[in-house]
Amino acid sequence: MKLGFIGTGALSSAIVTGLKSLPGEKTSVVLSPRNEEIAAGLAAEFPDVRVAVDNQAVLDDCDTVMLGVRPQIAHDVLPQLRFRPDHHVVSLIATFSRDEIAAMIGPVKRVTKALPMPMIAIRMGPTIIFPPDADMAAFFGRLGTAIEVASESEFDALSVATATYASYFKYLETIHGWLKDNGVDDAKGRDYVASLFAALGQAPETTPDSSFAHLAADYATRGGINEQVLRELTEHGTFDQFRESLNGIHRRITAVS
Ligand SMILES: NC(=O)c1ccc[n+]([C@@H]2O[C@H](COP(=O)([O-])OP(=O)(O)OC[C@H]3O[C@@H](n4cnc5c(N)ncnc54)[C@H](OP(=O)(O)O)[C@@H]3O)[C@@H](O)[C@H]2O)c1
Structure with a gap:
């Protein structure tokens, strides 16, 4: 070539x-x-x-x-x-x-x-x-x-996922900011969050038969702290709003093409 x-x-x-x-x-x-x-x-x-x-x-x-x-x-x-x-x-x-x-x-x-x-x-x-x-x-x-x-419609739908990086980093930044506000050294908090999410990022590949819903359930021990955050975010409509934003990006992408 x-x-x-x-x-x-x-x-x-x-x-x-x-x-x-x-x-x-x-x-x-x-x-x-x-x-x-x-x-x-x-x-x-x-x-x-x-x-x-x-x-x-x-x-x-x-x-x-x-x-x-x-x-x-x-x-x-x-x-x-x-x-x-x-x-x-x-x-x-x-x-x-x-x-x-x-x-x-x-x-x-x-x-x-x-x-x-x-x-x-x-x-x-x-x-x-x-x-x-x-x-x-x-x-x-x-x-x-x-x-x-x-199909181009599948291409367009997949490209919607590329609109989520900034929000992903904002999610990490929210955790990092909270750690700093609660007395954790800036660099240590950053290292902790970076290492934690790098490890979590391996989970779908190391357990290829698990859906993302399964992984979410696996990590949300009943009565535990993960379950609490997930439930509170869900009840506040955070994920519904997120999905609505994805719909908006999809409309934008398909209107252009
Ligand atoms: N960056 C991403 O993450 C990303 C991801 C997916 C798709 N894309 C797509 O990739 C394309 C490029 O994005 P990019 O981020 O690489 O943009 P970019 O950094 O702005 O690069 C575009 C390049 O085109 C050059 N250019 C301007 N006029 C030209 C001409 N007449 N002839 C030849 N080259 C010319 C620019 O040079 P000058 O600097 O001299 O003006 C610049 O180096 C976009 O269409 C975007 O949709 C980008």
């Missing part, structure tokens, strides 16, 4: 970093020159990565091209580029449907949507792929977990 990137920003950089952290990895990577600093930094760090003179030169020198620009830039830039019918175009642009991308890139026959996460830089986390594609499943499978889906 000769891999190219149109748009060398946060996500493209994370993919290249994850890819090139694989032992003995030799895929040729060509980057568009923007962002100049990020592209130059990646080319300086990894031997098989270079920066093209412009976007067209990226296309001319690759067979697989990932689109890592923001949506508003994509509208301006993509229709002006000469794609070949044999290019495999992988759109990372979260808010555009596959049909919208296909309409901007002319003769290309093979168009895949992929939604990796920034943690791909350390080869962790899921990448949603639509439609199923063996090459992209293999590519992203080496950089975390590849999840192929057969």
